[in-house]
Amino acid sequence: MARKELRHLIRDPRTLGIALLLPVVMLFVYAYGVGLDIKHLKLGVLDHSQTPESRQLLTAMTQSGYFDLALSTHSRQELDEALETNRCVVALTIPQDFAKHAMRHEPAPLEAQLDASNPYYATAGETYLRAILQAQEGAPPLALRARVWYNPELRTQHFIVPGLLSVILMATSAILAANAIAREREQGTMERLVLSPLRSTELVLGKLLAYQLMGTVNIIVIVTLSVFWFRVPLRGDVLALFCCGELFLLSALGIGLLFSALIPSQQVAMFAAFVTTWAPSVLLSGFSNSIRSMPAAVQPITYALPARYFNKIVRDIYLRGASWPQILPEVLPMAAIGIGLVLTSVLVIRKRA
Known part of the structure; x- marks a missing residue:
C-alpha cells in the first residue's frame, strides 16, 4: 500500500509540489519576511541648534541603520503635520542651546514625539534614541522628553x-x-x-x-x-x-x-x-x-x-x-x-x- 501511495504521489505533480516545494517556499517566506528587528524608522527633525554637535548627533542616528531622515525642517507646524500624515514615525526637536549644554556636559532637553499607532515602532524608536544618545562621546547627560501620539497607553x-x-x-x-x-x-x-x-x-x-x-x-x-x-x-x-x-x-x-x-x-x-x-x-x-x-x-x-x-x-x-x-x-x-x-x-x- 505504501509503495502504491508513493507511486501515486510521484505521478501527481500537484500533490508532489505541495509535499516538496511548499516547505521550501514557506522557509524562505518566514526567514526573509519575518524580521523582529525594527529598522529604518522614518525620522523628522527640527534642529534649532544648527551646530556641529547637533549635526554629529543626527549623523550618528542615520548611520545606525535604525533611522532614515525623512524630514529636516525649521517649522514646528511642518514637523507636527509630518507626524500626523505618517511622513515620520519619530519627530525629534533639538533645542537652540544643545551645543552649550554639550560643552558644559549638562542635561540637554531633547523632545521626541512618537507615533504610537504602531506601539512596537514607538517603543523601539524611544529605545534606539536613548541608546544612541548615551553612546555619543562627549554627549550631554540624557534629558529626553517623549510625547506619544495616537496610542498613549501603548496598548x-x-x-x-x-x-x-x-x-x-x-x-x-x-x-x-x-x-x-x-x-x-x-x-x-x-x-x-x-x-x-x-x-x-x-x-x-x-x-x-x-x-x-x-x-x-x-x-x-x-x-x-x-x-x-x-x-x-x-x-x-x-x-x-x-x-x-x-x-x-x-x-x-x-x-x-x-x-x-x-x-x-x-x-x-x-x-x-x-x-x-x-x-x-x-x-x-x-x-x-x-x-x-x-x-x-x-x-x-x-x-x-x-x-x-x-x-x-x-x-x-x-x-x-x-x-x-x-x-x-x-x-x-x-x-x-x-x-x-x-x-x-x-x-x-x-x-x-
Missing part, C-alpha cells in the same frame, strides 16, 4: 486588532470562494451551468455576490467587537472603512475564484487559497513587522498584496482618524488589484467552460 491590541481585519477577511473569503467553481465540478453541476443561459460573467458575479454578502457580515461583526469588546478607538470615517472593506473583499474573493477555476479539486483549491493568502497577509503586509525592515529584494513583492494597503487604511482610520483624502493613495492600488483579479477569474472560467 498592542489597538495595533493588532484592526490589522486582524485584513488577515481574517483575506483567509476566510478566499477559502470560501475557492470552493465555488471546484464544488460545481466535483458534484457534476458545472456542465449544467455552462449549458444554461448564464454567461460566464453572470456566473462569476452571482458567486461573488453571495460571498461578498457573507464577507460584509464578517466586517460588521469584527468592527463591532473591536470597538465594544476590545475597546479599540475608531476615530475616523466609518463609511470609508466599510467601503474599503468591500474593495478588499474583491481581492480575497478574486484570488479564491481564480484558484477554484484553475484547480479541479475542491480541497486542493481551498488549501492553495489558504496558503497563498494567510501567510502573505501575516508576514509580508506589515501586519506584524515593518515592511521597511524587510530585505530590499522582498519589499517590492509587498506592493502586489492587497493586505499591505488595507492594513494601513484600517489602522489609519482607527487610530489616526483618517478620512478619504488621507487613505486614497492606498485605496486606488487595492481597488485595481481586486478588479484585476475578478476580471482574470472571469476570463479563466470563460476559457475553461
Whole structure:
C-alpha cells in the first residue's frame, strides 16, 4: 500500500509540489519576511541648534541603520503635520542651546514625539534614541522628553486588532470562494451551468455576490467587537472603512475564484487559497513587522498584496482618524488589484467552460 501511495504521489505533480516545494517556499517566506528587528524608522527633525554637535548627533542616528531622515525642517507646524500624515514615525526637536549644554556636559532637553499607532515602532524608536544618545562621546547627560501620539497607553491590541481585519477577511473569503467553481465540478453541476443561459460573467458575479454578502457580515461583526469588546478607538470615517472593506473583499474573493477555476479539486483549491493568502497577509503586509525592515529584494513583492494597503487604511482610520483624502493613495492600488483579479477569474472560467 505504501509503495502504491508513493507511486501515486510521484505521478501527481500537484500533490508532489505541495509535499516538496511548499516547505521550501514557506522557509524562505518566514526567514526573509519575518524580521523582529525594527529598522529604518522614518525620522523628522527640527534642529534649532544648527551646530556641529547637533549635526554629529543626527549623523550618528542615520548611520545606525535604525533611522532614515525623512524630514529636516525649521517649522514646528511642518514637523507636527509630518507626524500626523505618517511622513515620520519619530519627530525629534533639538533645542537652540544643545551645543552649550554639550560643552558644559549638562542635561540637554531633547523632545521626541512618537507615533504610537504602531506601539512596537514607538517603543523601539524611544529605545534606539536613548541608546544612541548615551553612546555619543562627549554627549550631554540624557534629558529626553517623549510625547506619544495616537496610542498613549501603548496598548498592542489597538495595533493588532484592526490589522486582524485584513488577515481574517483575506483567509476566510478566499477559502470560501475557492470552493465555488471546484464544488460545481466535483458534484457534476458545472456542465449544467455552462449549458444554461448564464454567461460566464453572470456566473462569476452571482458567486461573488453571495460571498461578498457573507464577507460584509464578517466586517460588521469584527468592527463591532473591536470597538465594544476590545475597546479599540475608531476615530475616523466609518463609511470609508466599510467601503474599503468591500474593495478588499474583491481581492480575497478574486484570488479564491481564480484558484477554484484553475484547480479541479475542491480541497486542493481551498488549501492553495489558504496558503497563498494567510501567510502573505501575516508576514509580508506589515501586519506584524515593518515592511521597511524587510530585505530590499522582498519589499517590492509587498506592493502586489492587497493586505499591505488595507492594513494601513484600517489602522489609519482607527487610530489616526483618517478620512478619504488621507487613505486614497492606498485605496486606488487595492481597488485595481481586486478588479484585476475578478476580471482574470472571469476570463479563466470563460476559457475553461
